[in-house]
Amino acid sequence: MTSHPTAGADSPKPAFELKAATFTLPVIRLLGIDMDAVADQLGVKVDQAPDFFRNTPVVIDLSGLPPGAGQIEFPLLVGLMRGFGMIPVGIRGGTEEQHAAAEAMELAILGDAFVRRTPPREAASQPDPRPAPRPAASPASAVAEEGVHASQRLVTRPVRSGQRVYAPGGDLSVVAPVSHGAELMADGNIHVYGPLRGRAMAGMKGDISARIFCQDLQAELLSVAGHYRISENIPDEVKGVPVQIFLDGDVLRVEKL
Amino acid sequence: MGKTTTSAALAMGLAQRGHRTAVIDFDVGLRNLDLIMGCERRVVYDFVNVINGEANINQALIRDKRCDALYVLPASQTRDKEALTKDGVGRVLEELGKTFDYIVCDSPAGIEHGAHMAMYYADDAVVVTNPEVSSVRDSDRMLGILSSKSRRAERNEAPIREYLLLTRYAPERVAKGEMLSVNDVREILSLDLLGVIPESKAVLNASNSGVPVILDTESDAGQAYHDAVGRYLGEDLPHRFLEIKKKGFFSRLMGG
Secondary structure (H helix, E strand, O other): OOOOOHHHHHOOOOOOOOOOOOOOOOOOEEEOOOHHHHHHHHHHHHHOHHHHHHOOOEEOOOOOOOOOOOOOHHHHHHHHHHHHEEEEEEEEOOHHHHHHHHHOOEEOOOOHHHHOOOOOOOOHHHOOOOOOOOOOOOOOHHHHHHHHHHEEEOOOOOOOOOOEEEOOOOOOOOOOOOOOOOOOOOOEEEEEEEEOEEEEEEEOOOOOOOOOEEEEEEOOOOEOOEEEEEEEHHHHHHHOOOEEEEEOOEEEEEEOO | OHHHHHHHHHHHHHHHHHEEEOOOOOOOOOOHHHHHHHHHHHOOOOOHHHOOOOOOOOHHOOOOOOEEEEEEOOOOOOOOOOHHHHHHHHHHHHHHHHHHEEEEEEEEOOHHHHHHHHHHHOEEEEEEEEOHHHHHHHHHHHHHHHHOHHHHHHHHOOOEEEEEEEEEHHHHHHHHHOOOHHHHHHHHOOOEEEEEEOOOOOHHHHHHHHOOOOHOOHHHHHHHHHHHHHHHHHOOOOOOOOOOOOOHHHHHHHHO
């Protein structure tokens, strides 16, 4: 009945445009994993220029770490930086394992192409500066891949009463029911695509930004970074529906999705 | 709970269809299977004797008088469950596996040593549960153990195939809300049902008289077990006896 609409008349105005832009961000280049030392030094820097760091996005650079430095305590580091007013947005360099840990903290992994590589200052005297960010590409690749899998766990069979599943250093996804008396634990988030009737504990190592997502909440206990709620204290209106559970200050919130 | 009744019925059902079947009582110290199979007076040697090398397997096996393809390996009443060793049980099962099509292991209650021995070498597991919250919870725990502590799990092989059998089901009590329904159980355990055995006097009568209830083809429980065996062997049969029976005038007169 109506004629074909002309292109301009009916189509709404575009809500956004997709563009690329380049920003210069401050980079904190870690030279060790001792977070106390980092805290001390950061404190001094921030005292010198408090305005400079307020609400400033910051990238954490791991390429200056000595090889085999071990796991970085991202929850601590991120908390520390936020405490000084900075907004940690991502990391660059580092190992696959560190990437996984950073992802668990919702930090972006910034590609090598994003920033220029510079050899660490201490290493500048070395005759052949090796490509810093991804050490030992070929021989370690198998190990690195395993690291990715180890830090995020996928469970496809029902988690039965009395069983415990732990995802160290990352997220746990369960694509099956979780029974009464079963226990899910993760250092990062927990996702359950099925009824959650047992216990779920996210942010086991104190990550207060960890969340629990589930399709059908019937849990006995929910906890994020040690703040917990038992079934009795979960309101009826959020039971049996898809929800997310997260920390808001000191309060563990259960919200419908 | 109905584990031994079920073991006896399933073993008899498999044997009746012509499969050579052995049924082993793992409930050392509380043996019951021989009573239910009606062969308690013919026990000479038992499972523990065989494990300890005091008798060979053929001396201990008791052939069923009603069905040529069925043999019973009774448990010892005088020992305790520690007498079952992993190696010993493995040896006996391997020996039996050479000549039998099916070996039914009747597990004792609980999650202790005896139950562990009964399930360790299993390929298939039938979890028997009652329509009560506590029983279903225990079955859930048992299913968890099946998937993590069996030989198949230790060797990273395909997991044990799990089957669920609901016994002592009373539709009248489900309707009154005194029992979990078939769908409740199915949902909590997220497993499909091999069979639903109605609560029936026939089960008690059968146990007392030493005749596996599956031989009582008149009874609803016997028919339900018959269906369960059929489903286990791959037949597609609808579940019966899930609805409340309407008593007709005649059956009322005859007392049901």
